[in-house]
Every structure is written in C-alpha cells, then in structure tokens.
Amino acid sequence: MTSPHDLDFDDQRIEKARGLGDSGLQAYPHTFERKDTILDIRRRFHDIGHDKSEEQVVTAGRIYTVRDHGKTVFADLGDESGRIQLYIRKNDIGPEQFDTVVRRLDRGDIAGVSGHVFRTKLGEITIWVDGITILSKALCALPEKFHGLRDVEKRYRNRYIDLIVNEESREKFRVRSRVIAALRRYLEDRGFLEFETPILQPVYGGANARPFTTFHHALSQNLFLRIAPELYLKRLVVGGFEKVFEVARNFRNEDIDSHHNPEFSMVEIYEAYRDYNDMIALSEGIISHIVNRIHGTYEVCVDGTVIDFTPPWRRLSMEEAVLEYAGIEVREKDTETLRSIARDRGIKEYEEPKTWREFLVLFFENLVEDQLVQPTFVHDFPVENSPLAKSHRVKEGFTERFELFIYRMEIANGFSELNDPLDQQVRFEAQDRRRLAGDCEAQMIDYDFINALGYGMPPTGGVGIGIDRLVMLITGSTSIKEVILFPQMKSGEGACDQEPSPDDPEQ
RNA sequence: GGGCUUGUAGCUUAGUUCGGCAGAGCGACGGACUCUUAAUCCGUAGGUCAAGGGUUCAAAUCCCUUCAGGCCCGCCA
Numbered sequence: 001m002t003s004p005h006d007l008d009f010d011d012q013r014i015e016k017a018r019g020l021g022d023s024g025l026q027a028y029p030h031t032f033e034r035k036d037t038i039l040d041i042r043r044r045f046h047d048i049g050h051d052k053s054e055e056q057v058v059t060a061g062r063i064y065t066v067r068d069h070g071k072t073v074f075a076d077l078g079d080e081s082g083r084i085q086l087y088i089r090k091n092d093i094g095p096e097q098f099d100t101v102v103r104r105l106d107r108g109d110i111a112g113v114s115g116h117v118f119r120t121k122l123g124e125i126t127i128w129v130d131g132i133t134i135l136s137k138a139l140c141a142l143p144e145k146f147h148g149l150r151d152v153e154k155r156y157r158n159r160y161i162d163l164i165v166n167e168e169s170r171e172k173f174r175v176r177s178r179v180i181a182a183l184r185r186y187l188e189d190r191g192f193l194e195f196e197t198p199i200l201q202p203v204y205g206g207a208n209a210r211p212f213t214t215f216h217h218a219l220s221q222n223l224f225l226r227i228a229p230e231l232y233l234k235r236l237v238v239g240g241f242e243k244v245f246e247v248a249r250n251f252r253n254e255d256i257d258s259h260h261n262p263e264f265s266m267v268e269i270y271e272a273y274r275d276y277n278d279m280i281a282l283s284e285g286i287i288s289h290i291v292n293r294i295h296g297t298y299e300v301c302v303d304g305t306v307i308d309f310t311p312p313w314r315r316l317s318m319e320e321a322v323l324e325y326a327g328i329e330v331r332e333k334d335t336e337t338l339r340s341i342a343r344d345r346g347i348k349e350y351e352e353p354k355t356w357r358e359f360l361v362l363f364f365e366n367l368v369e370d371q372l373v374q375p376t377f378v379h380d381f382p383v384e385n386s387p388l389a390k391s392h393r394v395k396e397g398f399t400e401r402f403e404l405f406i407y408r409m410e411i412a413n414g415f416s417e418l419n420d421p422l423d424q425q426v427r428f429e430a431q432d433r434r435r436l437a438g439d440c441e442a443q444m445i446d447y448d449f450i451n452a453l454g455y456g457m458p459p460t461g462g463v464g465i466g467i468d469r470l471v472m473l474i475t476g477s478t479s480i481k482e483v484i485l486f487p488q489m490k491s492g493e494g495a496c497d498q499e500p501s502p503d504d505p506e507q
Numbered sequence: 508g509g510g511c512u513u514g515u516a517g518c519u520u521a522g523u524u525c526g527g528c529a530g531a532g533c534g535a536c537g538g539a540c541u542c543u544u545a546a547u548c549c550g551u552a553g554g555u556c557a558a559g560g561g562u563u564c565a566a567a568u569c570c571c572u573u574c575a576g577g578c579c580c581g582c583c584a
Contacts, residue, residue, distance in 0.1 A: 258577090
C-alpha cells in the first residue's frame with residue numbers, strides 16, 4: 001500500500017456516495033444518536049413474539065449482508081456487541097427514503113436505523129425498520145460473506161478487513177486486551193506500581209539479543225531500542241520502589257517466525273526482599289489466575305493438546321530435567337565423555353561447550369525443551385549464560401534462575417537478581433569480551449547500572465513473562481502473528497532496503 | 508542465513524500430476540420478487556494465471572531469475 005493505485009475503491013460505490021449528496025443527504029454525516037447497542041436490543045427483547053414491540057430502538061453498525069426482495073429488504077447489521085437482522089419495507093419507510101438510501105446501501109456500509117423489534121416467522125429477532133441513514137459509505141467491497149478472508153498475508157497486512165469479517169480474529173484480540181487488563185489488575189491488587197522506562201537507550205541490556213540502532217540528531221549519538229526494560233526497573237528498586245512492573249514493548253533485531261516478532265510485549269516484575277522461589281510462585285499465580293479468568297477453567301486446548309494450568313506446576317532443576325527427559329547424568333562428567341554423548345545424540349554444536357555446565361545447557365535446549373508441554377518450571381541455570389542472575393546459594397557454578405515452559409515455548413524467565421556490584425561488573429566484563437569477539441547478542445557493560453547497584457539494591461526477585469506467547473496459549477493460536485494486531489511484514493516496492501550508514505546519520 | 512512449499516477475478520477456489528480455448532461459487536451490475544437469512548430466479552460484465560525471462564507449433568501447467576507469503580531448521584523470547 002504505497003501508492004494510490006493500491007486503493008481498493010470501487011467506482012460504483014464512489015458514484016453512490018456522490019448520489020447521496022445529490023439527493024441532499026450526506027455520505028459521511030457528523031453524528032448519529034445511537035440509543036441501543038445490538039446486545040442491548042437482543043437482551044431486552046429476547047422473548048419478543050411476532051408482534052412488533054411498542055418501544056422504538058435506535059441503533060447503528062455495519063451492514064454485513066443484504067437480501068433484496070424488491071419492495072422488501074432483509075439485511076444484517078453488526079456492531080461490536082453482535083449482529084441483528086433488519087427488515088426494511090418500502091411501505092414503511094416511504095418510496096423516497098427507499099430509493100435514495102436503501103437502493104444505495106451496500107454490504108460494508110455503516111448505517112443507523114430506528115424501528116421496532118419483532119420475531120420473524122422463522123424465529124429470528126429482527127428490527128422492523130422505520131428509518132435508515134447511511135452513516136459512512138464504504139468505498140471498498142468486503143470479502144466474501146461465507147468464507148470470509150482466509151489469505152493470511154492479506155489478513156495481517158490489512159488487519160482491519162480481518163477484524164471486520166472474521167469474528168474469531170476479533171475475539172482473539174478482545175482476549176488479548178482482557179489478559180493485559182487482568183495482569184495489571186492482579187499486580188496492582190498486590191501493591192505493585194507500574195512505571196514507564198526508556199525505550200530509547202544509550203546502552204542496551206537485560207537480555208542477550210541483537211538490538212535495533214538509531215541516531216539522535218540533537219544529541220549526535222547512537223541510541224538503541226530496548227531489548228528489555230530490566231536494568232531500568234532494577235534502578236527503580238535501588239531508588240526505593242519495592243514492587244514494580246512494566247508492560248513493555250521490546251525490540252530485537254532477529255529473524256521473524258511463528259514464535260518471534262521484532263517487537264513483542266513482555267511484563268517484567270521486580271519485588272524487593274523476594275527470591276526466585278517467590279517469583280516462581282508469583283508467575284504461577286498470575287498465569288493461572290489469568291487463564292481461569294478468561295476461560296473459567298484451568299484447562300486450555302491448543303491444536304488438539306489440552307494444557308492443564310491447575311497450580312501447582314511441575315518444578316525441576318535443569319540437571320533433573322536433563323536426567324529425566326534425556327537420560328543423561330551430566331554432573332562432574334569430563335567434557336570428552338559429554339562431547340561424545342552430544343555427538344551420538346546428533347547435536348550439531350557438540351564442539352562448542354567447554355565445561356560440563358555448558359553441556360548441560362546444550363542437552364537441555366536440544367533434547368528436553370521440546371518435550372515440555374504441560375507448565376513446567378526449570379530452575380538453576382549455569383552461571384555462564386545468566387549474567388544478571390545471582391549465584392546459587394548452595395550450587396557452585398549455578399545461578400538462581402528459572403524458566404517456565406508451556407507447550408514447548410519459553411513463557412517466563414526469572415531469577416534472584418544479582419545485587420553484588422562487583423560480581424555484576426565481572427559478569428558484564430565477561431559479556432563484553434564475547435561481544436567484542438563478534439557475538440552481537442552479548443550484552444554491553446552498563447556502568448551506570450553497576451553504579452546503581454553500588455548504592456545498594458535489596459535482595460530482589462524478578463521475572464519477565466512473554467505476553468504474546470501467553471496470549472497464544474490462551475487463544476489456542478499456533479502463530480504469534482495471530483495475536484499481534486499488526487505483525488511485521490516486508491514492505492513491497494518503494495521500501496528502503498539500504499542499511500543506514502553510520503557516516504550518514506541523515507538516513 | 509539454509510531447506511521445503513504457496514501465489515489463478517474484489518473474496519473463496521477448480522484447472523498444474525501427464526502442456527492443447529482459464530472455469531465455478533460468492534460479490535458487483537441490470538431485471539423479477541413484501542417474512543428472507545450462505546434468500547431464490549433470469550441476464551451481464553469482470554483475468555498481464557505474482558513479475559520477468561526461457562523451452563515449445565502451443566505454457567496457468569515444464570525450466571531459470573526475481574518479488575511476497577507459509578511451514579521447518581539455525582539464532583532469539
């Protein structure tokens with residue numbers, strides 16, 4: 001949609017819109033006094049009989065179908081709350097209105113109607129219309145009424161059409177909104193405060209990912225779109241806010257697939273004087289509450305698989321998980337033995353790990369994750385790839401970190417937050433060496449954050465929950481694009497495909 | 508980044524295996540019809556078969572390139 005040639009406008013509809021003007025009407029009037037929603041009407045008249053109601057109703061919505069019988073027209077009118085049938089007779093509204101308005105009415109138009117409610121011979125609650133106005137003439141034709149819009153590319157690129165004609169799609173986004181509302185309510189009820197932290201960051205951190213880079217002209221410096229709000233939220237804990245969260249849009253410059261979009265939503269939560277065990281309990285509480293709130297039960301069906309969210313959920317350490325699901329006892333085995341096991345199991349990256357703990361992660365990611373269907377907390381991760389998590393109180397070489405897996409997806413990630421500034425500096429420096437060695441997903445050193453820890457952060461637990469993936473589970477969707485209103489798609493011709501040059505910030 | 512796969516009218520699609528006039532339904536337009544509901548009936552228009560190139564007497568169909576999707580893998584959440 002980069003040029004006027006891409007518009008779906010229909011010449012005949014444009015003519016009808018002009019015709020309305022010629023008849024002294026407006027194709028796009030300013031107001032209409034809607035008195036009833038369609039749901040209101042359905043509720044109020046659910047037991048109406050064949051005789052017309054005494055009471056008049058006034059409602060508005062989109063015309064979804066028109067069944068023209070000559071001097072009688074049946075149509076279906078839909079608003080956000082539902083649909084209702086209209087019964088329009090030339091005798092009732094008069095020949096002038098019938099010819100100027102009804103004859104110019106198309107599927108897709110927004111119309112306002114007044115009338116009385118009755119039930120047709122075939123038992124359908126219907127508005128017997130005594131007045132009708134076009135409130136917005138649709139210049140574009142709607143997709144076919146029976147099959148709707150199936151083409152996924154068109155559904156994502158022109159989401160408004162998808163929402164108009166596919167009620168399942170509209171319902172998914174209604175659920176998404178309710179999930180986020182329930183999430184905020186849950187946390188606010190427990191004394192958490194929501195804050196907004198910078199999306200444009202001079203130093204990115206809080207996760208291992210490649211960032212988007214941009215340039216601020218007035219400051220004459222590079223800025224990064226945040227990959228996570230973590231380091232700013234922890235600064236708030238240093239500052240004395242003990243229960244904080246942010247529903248954050250994060251940006252990661254990675255590939256797009258059925259579980260990843262370049263911008264995605266996550267709630268990050270931090271609570272002082274708590275540890276990762278408390279964050280496991282909090283995550284379980286939030287998610288099970290939301291599922292129950294939306295579905296009225298703890299069971300959800302995704303693509304034929306029933307997922308049971310009834311708490312408590314399974315908890316096992318990463319070592320236990322690898323032992324149980326892959327049958328490998330990893331602890332303290334020498335790396336040559338582990339390397340040959342990895343090779344025998346067909347793991348391509350068997351050359352890379354250098355310690356038994358790195359093999360543990362390798363086995364977990366390659367052999368275990370895909371088996372975790374029911375909600376499962378996996379805890380105690382090796383220190384090497386958890387630069388922001390506190391070292392484990394008893395297990396040497398491990399951190400107090402957990403991840404929640406549901407339906408083979410990582411849904412949450414949390415830990416006892418590292419609050420030792422000297423340890424944090426060492427961990428950052430290790431990351432920085434990897435970054436300078438070419439690992440573009442390793443983290444930058446955020447000295448201001450280390451400095452903040454230097455002022456003292458209480459022992460704190462934190463967790464991030466992926467909202468898009470959670471909504472996928474709750475709506476039974478198998479693609480993240482089904483739950484993101486406007487997923488990232490490649491633009492057609494006219495899009496800039498040049499990477500901006502650092503020497504040319506104007507681009 | 509790699510593999511597989513899809514693209515036909517506004518929408519949903521048949522036709523691609525094995526090359527032989529591009530079809531249908533809905534929608535649109537014209538007409539009939541005052542309780543229909545995927546309304547029905549009669550008629551009409553609508554196609555650069557994603558784009559470009561090649562093979563062939565002949566290409567939606569076979570081959571190549573490109574564009575845009577989808578699925579899987581790698582990476583990431």
